[in-house]
């Protein structure tokens with residue numbers, strides 16, 4: 001692909017950015033720019049270097065930046081917190097891109113208590129929204145969060161990131177955006193297109209085509225404001241840990257999950273992890289951290305048995321009125337008992353008057369309490385990348401994908417599959433194959449990326465596509481969506497050319513290249 005030809009930032013454009021933002025909001029030194037790149041990358045490799053990082057503090061400044069970029073043909077790459085580690089972080093697809101960081105635009109602009117939503121600026125993190133709810137007397141509203149709290153509500157949402165409470169299912173929470181377009185004009189989506197409309201952040205559509213999803217995983221605009229739905233604190237909350245003792249019970253467990261979801265008993269985004277993935281979190285699994293060759297099946301079974309965690313462990317929860325939660329937990333336990341030797345651990349039902357503290361990390365996450373606990377488990381010098389296809393919520397499908405992935409990881413990486421599956425809705429899950437990177441080992445990092453690239457193609461051929469991809473293999477992942485001789489790609493390219501004729505907004509994001517960079 002020749003599309004990613006590096007860009008050299010003209011001095012005149014840099015001077016204009018400084019005029020708009022002031023010197024302290026324009027970082028060009030290598031050391032400063034290096035603070036704003038993916039730590040999960042072989043650092044001496046400068047393929048995705050930036051030429052400057054800009055820190056706007058207002059929407060008007062963003063509009064001015066975009067206009068200057070248009071004049072000079074500067075490729076801009078926007079991130080919100082820029083902590084998309086393992087997907088390229090804040091780095092642009094094109095070397096020499098100018099990065100826009102929203103870390104200085106991090107306000108929670110509005111909290112609507114009765115309608116249970118908030119409106120945030122792009123830099124607002126899960127921590128910021130959580131704190132704003134506590135400090136404004138709205139601690140009876142909960143926000144569906146990711147595993148770690150330092151990412152932003154908007155940045156994570158714009159990469160189809162996954163959160164775990166009921167509003168995380170099917171990416172339901174984001175609603176109503178304000179977007180700076182490539183010509184510097186400002187667009188409001190949905191009902192927000194009507195000046196003064198009262199229902200902007202409460203109704204997912206508008207009149208005519210719905211635009212919000214067009215700004216996720218795309219490069220059609222820069223989002224400067226967004227609504228995010230919140231959940232009133234329920235009367236009761238029961239976090240659950242559910243074991244799957246043997247690997248050959250995975251299919252049966254997935255089918256039970258589907259039935260529990262389709263009947264409305266199991267809500268939110270439950271997620272389950274295999275024993276190798278769990279080794280990071282549970283000291284009782286011993287020193288296993290991967291990279292020491294393949295652990296035989298019998299040994300994995302022994303670890304599963306001795307720890308009592310099973311070959312797979314699912315975290316899920318029930319939220320709602322006390323009687324409903326009690327009935328749901330009972331039903332889940334009954335159905336799960338069909339899996340021989342399994343158990344459902346349910347130690348506490350939290351209530352509004354007895355809301356934490358939460359000791360276990362899964363309990364915190366599913367109650368919307370952000371932390372850095374999970375990030376702190378990642379040892380120094382280790383990173384990861386994921387290969388994460390979407391799989392129908394059928395036992396037979398999930399088993400097939402698990403087998404295929406294991407074979408790849410064992411033969412290419414000489415390691416065991418470390419996997420998690422996030423049940424994003426009632427009919428599908430995102431199956432994350434997590435590959436650890438030894439960050440100072442160039443050959444190991446390169447081999448891991450090569451393996452993912454190979455998996456992207458092999459799984460694509462079998463009908464499984466990525467839900468989100470690292471910048472380094474976004475072209476390969478997008479290439480798999482080729483029905484009708486790439487009818488989808490041609491369609492999004494037409495939109496790209498119409499809304500961003502100079503191709504300045506995040507060229508190459510998820511395989512969408514502007515006309516001036518297409519081979």
Ligand SMILES: Cc1cc2nc3c(=O)[nH]c(=O)nc-3n(C[C@H](O)[C@H](O)[C@H](O)COP(=O)(O)OP(=O)(O)OC[C@H]3O[C@@H](n4cnc5c(N)ncnc54)[C@H](O)[C@@H]3O)c2cc1C
Nearest residue numbers: 079080081082083084146147151152155156161162222223
């Ligand atoms: C231990 C660990 C656990 C994790 N757990 C989760 C998890 O549970 N769920 C999950 O989804 N991820 C998870 N991640 C991945 C990642 O850390 C999070 O998704 C993180 O929240 C990303 O948020 P961010 O604000 O840094 O995104 P950003 O890096 O700011 O944004 C991501 C991408 O979205 C686009 N973008 C961002 N802002 C804008 C904007 N304003 N306008 C236009 N485009 C924009 C850009 O292309 C950008 O590259 C995890 C990572 C680690 C290391």
